Amino acid sequence: MKIFVTGVNGQLGYAAALELLQRGHQVILSGSKPVYTGKPGPLNQLPYEVLDITNEEKVEEVLTRVHPEVLLHCAAWTAVDAAEEPENQEKVWAVNARATEYLAKTCAQIGAKMVYISTDYVFDGQGTVPWQPDDQNYHPLNVYGASKLAGEQAVRANLDRFYIVRIAWVFGPNGNNFVKTMLKLRKTHSQLRVVCDQVGTPTYTPDVARVLAELLESENYGYYHVTNSGGYISWYDFACEIFRQAGYGVSVLPVTTAEYGISKAQRPFNSRLDTSKLSACGIEPMPTWQDALSRYIALWKNEEKE
Numbered sequence: 222m223k224i225f226v227t228g229v230n231g232q233l234g235y236a237a238a239l240e241l242l243q244r245g246h247q248v249i250l251s252g253s254k255p256v257y258t259g260k261p262g263p264l265n266q267l268p269y270e271v272l273d274i275t276n277e278e279k280v281e282e283v284l285t286r287v288h289p290e291v292l293l294h295c296a297a298w299t300a301v302d303a304a305e306e307p308e309n310q311e312k313v314w315a316v317n318a319r320a321t322e323y324l325a326k327t328c329a330q331i332g333a334k335m336v337y338i339s340t341d342y343v344f345d346g347q348g349t350v351p352w353q354p355d356d357q358n359y360h361p362l363n364v365y366g367a368s369k370l371a372g373e374q375a376v377r378a379n380l381d382r383f384y385i386v387r388i389a390w391v392f393g394p395n396g397n398n399f400v401k402t403m404l405k406l407r408k409t410h411s412q413l414r415v416v417c418d419q420v421g422t423p424t425y426t427p428d429v430a431r432v433l434a435e436l437l438e439s440e441n442y443g444y445y446h447v448t449n450s451g452g453y454i455s456w457y458d459f460a461c462e463i464f465r466q467a468g469y470g471v472s473v474l475p476v477t478t479a480e481y482g483i484s485k486a487q488r489p490f491n492s493r494l495d496t497s498k499l500s501a502c503g504i505e506p507m508p509t510w511q512d513a514l515s516r517y518i519a520l521w522k523n524e525e526k527e
Contacts, residue, residue: 223247224437225289225333227274227324228296233338233388233426235259235395237293240430242267244438249287252296260395274320284327291437292328293336294321297369301342302485304364313368321372325379334382336437339373341389341421342366346489349420351453354387354444354498363486384436385444389492390459393426394520399456403463404521407471417457417475421492422448425513432504441502446494451509453493462511467518 224241228234229250241248242263250257251270272283274296284292298316303309321337328335344352345360361367376383392398406413424447432447454462457475464471478488500506507513 222290222438223249223288224291224293225249225251225270225284225287226293226295227251227272228294229264229269230254230258230395231295231297231299232391232393232396232398233429234293234295235264236393236426236430237295237433238264238267240427240434241293244434246434249289251283274324275315277323280320280323281327281330284324284333285331288331289333291334291336292324293338293433293437294324295338296320297338297372298365301363301365301488304368305485310364313364314371317365317368318371318375322375322379325376325383329379334384334437334442335376335380336384336386336433337372337376339385339387340366340369341387341492341494342489343370343373343387344489344491346419346491348491349493350491351493351495352446352491353495354446362489365486366489382440382442384442386433386436387444387446387494388424388429389421389448389494390423391426391429392423392517394517395426399423399459400463400514400517401521403460404467404469404518407464407467407469410471412472412474413460414474414476414481415457415460416478416481417455418477419488419490419492420453420455422451422453422494423459423510423513424448425507425510425517427516428507428513432499432507435504436502439502445498446496447499447507448494448496449507449510449513450496451511454510459510462514463518466511466515467522
């Protein structure tokens with residue numbers, strides 16, 4: 222299939238494009254930057270479309286010309302705290318909500334199906350029960366979550382053939398993430414304070430990419446939750462396992478969200494996502510987050526040697 226991927230300079234867009242290429246699909250990359258700036262490799266050889274997704278005319282022109290069978294929409298404003306700044310909010314809504322509407326409308330016009338990457342932040346994060354993909358008890362706590370929810374609603378309003386895929390706690394080889402931050406901080410800190418009352422499951426982009434590919438190759442439209450398996454943990458638990466697997470003796474202190482302070486945006490305490498709908502569609506569960514972390518750390522250590 223001909224698949225147009227937005228946000229390829231980011232963590233998930235990079236991993237998804239690579240997976241789709243390896244599966245033999247015709248992949249067209251796109252991003253807002255003048256050239257592809259992700260990790261060097263096979264993606265450097267693919268066609269790249271410069272696209273400002275907040276420009277409705279450009280969206281229609283590029284997608285109509287390229288005419289993909291599938292649009293995989295990974296581009297987003299993901300800086301959660303910065304999204305709370307008044308001077309950024311127009312841009313946040315333009316990227317996460319209005320641009321998604323432009324893309325969805327154009328997909329409807331050209332007959333393409335659409336995969337929209339969303340987030341656990343569309344929920345209020347209360348309680349301890351895992352969120353179901355088809356839950357509609359939406360109460361986002363921050364601007365980022367509200368803008369992503371608006372994007373979901375735009376996709377559903379304009380398309381019948383769509384996949385809305387919520388992910389959480391993302392880390393991967395291309396770009397910055399919690400794991401990379403922890404591994405950097407251990408160089409300058411012998412002790413770190415990490416939040417212990419926000420609970421979810423880490424999600425490794427190469428593993429998500431495999432699931433996304435299997436979904437878009439199917440006709441199983443709808444809402445999905447995609448994270449690694451291995452159980453629900455806190456950020457504190459994750460940090461401890463990062464240093465254990467990496468072999469670094471860093472002291473990690475558990476603190477509550479209130480004790481940690483700093484964050485401008487309110488975070489959900491409960492980011493547990495139920496992924497069982499994938500198995501019901503015949504998609505193999507993702508590996509454990511512990512296994513994913515070991516693969517990521519092996520890559521990171523190799524890059525550190527170079």
